[in-house]
Amino acid sequence: MTAVVDVQTRRAGPEDADAIVLAHLDSIRSIGPAFYPAEVVDAWGSGLTPDVYVKAMASGEAFFVATGHLDGQPAVLGFSTHRVDDQQDGASVYVRGRAARRGIGRVLLRLAEEHARTHGAKSIQIQASLAGAEFYKANGFRETGRGEALLLSGLSMPCVFMHKELTEV
Numbered sequence: 001m002t003a004v005v006d007v008q009t010r011r012a013g014p015e016d017a018d019a020i021v022l023a024h025l026d027s028i029r030s031i032g033p034a035f036y037p038a039e040v041v042d043a044w045g046s047g048l049t050p051d052v053y054v055k056a057m058a059s060g061e062a063f064f065v066a067t068g069h070l071d072g073q074p075a076v077l078g079f080s081t082h083r084v085d086d087q088q089d090g091a092s093v094y095v096r097g098r099a100a101r102r103g104i105g106r107v108l109l110r111l112a113e114e115h116a117r118t119h120g121a122k123s124i125q126i127q128a129s130l131a132g133a134e135f136y137k138a139n140g141f142r143e144t145g146r147g148e149a150l151l152l153s154g155l156s157m158p159c160v161f162m163h164k165e166l167t168e169v
Contacts, residue, residue, distance in 0.1 A: 007077060009107055012063035017050035019076035020065065023096050024048055027078070030097025035130040040157045044129075047152035060084070064111040066104045070096070080108035082115040082124075089121035093132070109139055117166050126162045133160040140164050 012020060025045050032041040057063060061083040068077045078095030091112040095105045116124055127149040128136045137143070141162040149159035 007066050007068040007104060007107075009064060009066050009111060012057075012065040012079060014054045014057055016063070016065055016076065017053040017057075020053050020063065020079050021048050021050050023065075023076040023078055024094050026096040026098075027094040027100075031100060031131045032129070036157060040155075043151050043153040043155040044157060052152065056081070056083070062112070062115045064108055064115075066095075066099075066108055068099070070098060078104050078108055080105075080112040082112040082119075082121075084119075084121075088125045089116045089119075089123065090126055091116065091124050092126065093135070105135055106139060113164075113166060121166055123163060123165050126164075127159040128162050130158055130160065133162070136160075136162050136164075 025048060028041060028045045032044060036044070053063065061081050063079055063081050065079045066077045067074060069075065070077070075096075077099040078093065080091060080093045082089065082091050084090070091109065093105045093109050093112070095108070113124065126136065126141065128141070129149070133143070141164040143160055144163050145161040147159060147161060148156035150156050
């Protein structure tokens, strides 16, 4: 694995929403096709607009970004989130295809987990995409089942339900 080089991480704010949507769509479109048919990939990215992230932040979801350079231009290389849904803590991580497998996702996941711990979480439940399941397993999550994740488009896609106990650091 290539070490993370010249990448900075920080808490994201509403001003980052445009760059987050670009990173999210890049991740879905570059990594997703190896795991899902084109119509699922299209549905997965449908409806993602900056407003989605701004509203999520306003409702308490914490976002973290990794920034660096792509083709000599500054960019958000990936992001993670921590949120509470129905009194269950959740997290997600997305990394641009060209920045994947360089340790960026692991660093972003640790930021989300630390935020969850700081806010009293003892565990995290996720609905991992098929594209992300191995990443989460490699980072201490265990599979608890399989099913469908509802997308913003109203369609659903196969996912892996996963759980991780958070330990004190």
